[in-house]
Amino acid sequence: MLSPSSDLSQVRRLEELAFAGWPALETRDVAGWRLRFSGGYTKRANSINALERKAQTDLKTVEGLESAYRELGQLPAWRLSPLAPAAIAEVLAARGYRAIERSLVQVCPLRAFTPAPEVRIHAQPTESWIEAFSAHSPVRPEHRAAMRRMLAAIAAPVGFAFVEEAGQPMAMAIGAVNGDHMGLFDVLVMPQARRRGLARKVTESLYAWAWDHGARFAYLQVVATNAAAMPLYEAQGFRTVYDYEYIVPPT
Known part of the structure; x- marks a missing residue:
């Protein structure tokens, strides 16, 4: 569509x-x-x-x-x-x-969002980020080497957002800037940290980071049944441009 x-x-x-x-x-x-x-x-x-x-x-x-x-x-x-x-x-x-x-596939125009002080954005994923992503995405053990290679292959500038409390992961996401667009990928909030606004904080911190790197638009790909994420993205200004489907053979 x-x-x-x-x-x-x-x-x-x-x-x-x-x-x-x-x-x-x-x-x-x-x-x-x-x-x-x-x-x-x-x-x-x-x-x-x-x-x-x-x-x-x-x-x-x-x-x-x-x-x-x-x-x-x-x-x-x-x-x-x-x-x-x-x-x-x-x-x-x-x-x-x-x-x-x-x-x-949704797009929104960026503006000067305010980053949250508890959100740290790294140019490369830390080992703590990798461990949290592997556990909560989740990434199967046989896929973790491929995952590391894929993350390393994202062209800079790329930001790995992370929120930790007392050494425990709370929320994370990835932002990748290409020209005037930033792609938002894999927004995760851990179960014990939900309903605290952390999804908004990590995404808007990445928008602020991307703005500083020249991006003026953000795009994302969200599963159509993800009712929990839609209100946040709509409030941030995202609008659907098109959709896509995965089609697979019978098993």
């Missing part, structure tokens, strides 16, 4: 920003599609993504794209944004594929 106020050029730019903000360990561009591989860590970094409406959708191409994942022991996941040709949905539906998740 594309909002009435947006166009495909805006979608294309946001897609490229998000690819860079959450980098896969390997990418291949084939027949108008971008294949992303990261050892199975996150759907976003292990999915088939359209680069243009003219991407090929014939059965031979589809099977060839999927074979790259099957050879690695992974089920192929198609991430269908408004850039995907309409025919691909029909091809996948005919093969019994199903949608498993819908997400919204």
Whole structure:
């Protein structure tokens, strides 16, 4: 779905920003599609993504794209944004594929947000940040090496926001600046620290940090069923530009 106020050029730019903000360990561009591989860590970094409406959708191409994942022991996941040709949905539906998740891509104009003093922003993830992220994201043990490599691959400037109390993690998030946009990723508030406004504090501290690094807009990708996060993002000025779905084969 594309909002009435947006166009495909805006979608294309946001897609490229998000690819860079959450980098896969390997990418291949084939027949108008971008294949992303990261050892199975996150759907976003292990999915088939359209680069243009003219991407090929014939059965031979589809099977060839999927074979790259099957050879690695992974089920192929198609991430269908408004850039995907309409025919691909029909091809996948005919093969019994199903949608498993819908997400919204939202954008807001930044302003001079006020950072919270308890939020620390590091240029690289500390070991405490890594441990908290691995435990609360959560990251499976077999994916932690890939996770570390992906975080290290995010192009600077990148900010790893963290709130700790008495040595215990409370909240965290990632901000990645690319030109005049900042991508917001993985906002986490630990169970014992919820309902204290920490999600607002870590996100707005990252907006302030990003503003100082030249960003004038922020974007994020949020699961459409995440009712807890939507009111905060709406209050901060985020509006949906488009959505996308993950489509996977039957198991």
